[in-house]
Amino acid sequence: MLDATRVYLALRDLCAREDANGVTINCGRFTEERPVVPCLAFDRLIDEGIMCACEGDITAMLASLMLHAVSEQPVLMGNFGYRAGMFEAGSREVTIEHDLIPLSMASRPYTVRDYHTREFGVTAYADIRQEPMTLLNMDSSLDRVVCVEGEVKRSEDGGHCRIIIHMDVDGDLARLPQVLVGSQHMSLAFGHWLGAVEEAADLLGMQLAHL
Numbered sequence: 001m002l003d004a005t006r007v008y009l010a011l012r013d014l015c016a017r018e019d020a021n022g023v024t025i026n027c028g029r030f031t032e033e034r035p036v037v038p039c040l041a042f043d044r045l046i047d048e049g050i051m052c053a054c055e056g057d058i059t060a061m062l063a064s065l066m067l068h069a070v071s072e073q074p075v076l077m078g079n080f081g082y083r084a085g086m087f088e089a090g091s092r093e094v095t096i097e098h099d100l101i102p103l104s105m106a107s108r109p110y111t112v113r114d115y116h117t118r119e120f121g122v123t124a125y126a127d128i129r130q131e132p133m134t135l136l137n138m139d140s141s142l143d144r145v146v147c148v149e150g151e152v153k154r155s156e157d158g159g160h161c162r163i164i165i166h167m168d169v170d171g172d173l174a175r176l177p178q179v180l181v182g183s184q185h186m187s188l189a190f191g192h193w194l195g196a197v198e199e200a201a202d203l204l205g206m207q208l209a210h211l
Contacts, residue, residue: 001112004122008041015050017068019107019123022065026056035120039099043124046074046102052112053077053185054098056163060185061191063138063145071134073189074102079161080137080186082176088164092173096188097161113162123162128155134193138206139181146181146209147197152190171211177207189191 017025025119044051051068053061064075065204078098078176081087098128103110106126115121135148150169158164165188169176194210201208 003036003058004040007038008044009044011038011041012048012050014057015045016048020059021049022051022053023123024053024056024058024061026029028055029063029117031115031121034111034188035118037099037115037121037123038116039121039123042100043102046076046100046107047104049108050096051075051099053126055185057183057185058142059138059142059182060187063136064187066138066197067136067143067187067189067193067198070188070200071191073191074104074186075189076105077185077187078112078163078165079184080135080201082173088166090166092168093169094148094150094173095168096135096165096186097105097116097158097163099162101126101128105129111157114156116160116181125157128143128152128163128165129190130154131190132189133190134197135167135169135186136189136197137180137182137185138192140183144199144207144209145197146179146196148176148211149192149194169211173211175211179211181209
């Protein structure tokens, strides 16, 4: 926990010094050199208005910033499962599986866990609130985004990634593979924001896909 606190303070001060409102760390490579992870620090920073993305994923960070800008809500991100068996997804649902859950998006206090059952690092699990949600991802060209609306059904404490979020989506789920862009990560905010994302994409000259 002391290491997690040091990471939080270092990243908060770095963002303040650089006047930054987003940060990403290549945390997979980072843990090979030192058994410290930024997961809990990211949770806190997101609730302070600094969007954070895992695994050095710049487009996931930018997608989170865009979704945060239109929603004025905290945004989490993670691996996106859109077919049965992919990142713990069941039939006719999608999932996000990762180690981020800002406390403001949770329905109860944290349960502290280690990192990916590897007996080091600090992550946290808490049940996510069951609310309408919007998902967003961005292509590495920065020319295309995909936006999906739906409902959060439930979450569970995973053995590898610590939080698995199960969701229903509005529209034809079978079309998702045709419209997806960007990395395997997807960003999530509460509320339905497709209309606002459409306006933002138009202002930025981006092509928007949805269901």
